[in-house]
Amino acid sequence: MSGHSPEEIKKHVKTYIMVFGALIFLTIVTVGISYIHLPVEQAVLLALTVATIKASLVSLFFMHLSNEKKIIYGTLGLTGIFFVFLMSITLYL
Amino acid sequence: MSALIPYIDEPHPVTGVTNGKFGTWLFLASEVMLFGALFSTYIILRTGSTSWPHGYEVLNIPMGTVNTVILITSSVTMVLAWASLKMNQFGKFKLFLGTTILLSCVFLVIKYFEYAAKFQHEHYPWSSTYFAIYFTMTGLHGIHIIGGIVVNGYLWGPGSKMWKANPEQFAGRVECAGLYWHFVDLVWIFLFPVLYLL
Numbered sequence: 001m002s003g004h005s006p007e008e009i010k011k012h013v014k015t016y017i018m019v020f021g022a023l024i025f026l027t028i029v030t031v032g033i034s035y036i037h038l039p040v041e042q043a044v045l046l047a048l049t050v051a052t053i054k055a056s057l058v059s060l061f062f063m064h065l066s067n068e069k070k071i072i073y074g075t076l077g078l079t080g081i082f083f084v085f086l087m088s089i090t091l092y093l
Numbered sequence: 094m095s096a097l098i099p100y101i102d103e104p105h106p107v108t109g110v111t112n113g114k115f116g117t118w119l120f121l122a123s124e125v126m127l128f129g130a131l132f133s134t135y136i137i138l139r140t141g142s143t144s145w146p147h148g149y150e151v152l153n154i155p156m157g158t159v160n161t162v163i164l165i166t167s168s169v170t171m172v173l174a175w176a177s178l179k180m181n182q183f184g185k186f187k188l189f190l191g192t193t194i195l196l197s198c199v200f201l202v203i204k205y206f207e208y209a210a211k212f213q214h215e216h217y218p219w220s221s222t223y224f225a226i227y228f229t230m231t232g233l234h235g236i237h238i239i240g241g242i243v244v245n246g247y248l249w250g251p252g253s254k255m256w257k258a259n260p261e262q263f264a265g266r267v268e269c270a271g272l273y274w275h276f277v278d279l280v281w282i283f284l285f286p287v288l289y290l291l
Binding site for chain 2: 006012017024040043050051054062069071075078083087090
């Protein structure tokens with residue numbers, strides 16, 4: 001991540017606190033949805049959507065992926081391809 | 094720069110990041126595949142089974158929710174520990190990293206009570222396909238929590254001496270430990286709805 005001066009870090013800290021609030025809110029949302037007992041397909045779709053949003057927040061801000069070097073994106077992109085392949089195998093079994 | 098291992102406190106000219114950070118990301122890439130294998134196993138077992146319990150029927154949702162909040166909070170204190178080092182506030186670093194370690198231990202204690210309740214009801218890894226995958230996934234995740242406690246404990250205690258000798262390298266170590274810790278949090282973010290809520 002670029003911007004490591006104390007002033008810039010102070011700005012980041014504000015972002016971290018906001019992301020924290022969003023993560024707690026989304027946790028309450030996902031637990032709340034589960035109490036409605038929706039049909040399985042809708043429940044899976046909603047739960048995975050919320051989880052993906054939460055995971056994006058963690059990786060973009062806490063893991064600094066919003067501003068990272070090319071080599072890291074390349075590594076993760078390649079991993080992503082393998083991961084999608086692995087998951088798609090389950091569709092054919 | 095250290096004479097023994099190059100590019101541990103300054104970016105490598107080719108990658109643009111320190112070797113430690115690049116290595117940590119490569120390790121996390123392998124972790125994605127490790128947990129990916131288990132998640133795909135879960136999908137195959139669930140779609141292939143004739144009956145599957147709803148997580149909320151057999152697991153304790155309030156306990157799982159509290160543990161989710163605890164892990165998210167520990168992730169925030171982890172990144173705040175790193176930010177404190179970057180702002181030259183060593184005292185705050187100790188406080189935040191100490192909080193992260195404490196919260197990790199609380200997570201394990203709650204997990205212990207959850208496991209104990211399952212065993213009391215005679216739900217063991219060999220009881221059903223559901224509990225087999227439940228104990229495998231949460232168990233492997235729990236081992237990752239223990240690993241995080243060991244690394245963070247070292248950086249909080251004896252490892253923190255490096256702050257005086259080489260603050261840049263020390264902040265880098267805390268950043269890498271943080272990347273790992275956020276990943277452990279990230280896995281739980283998916284485990285929680287998949288096992289407890291669906």
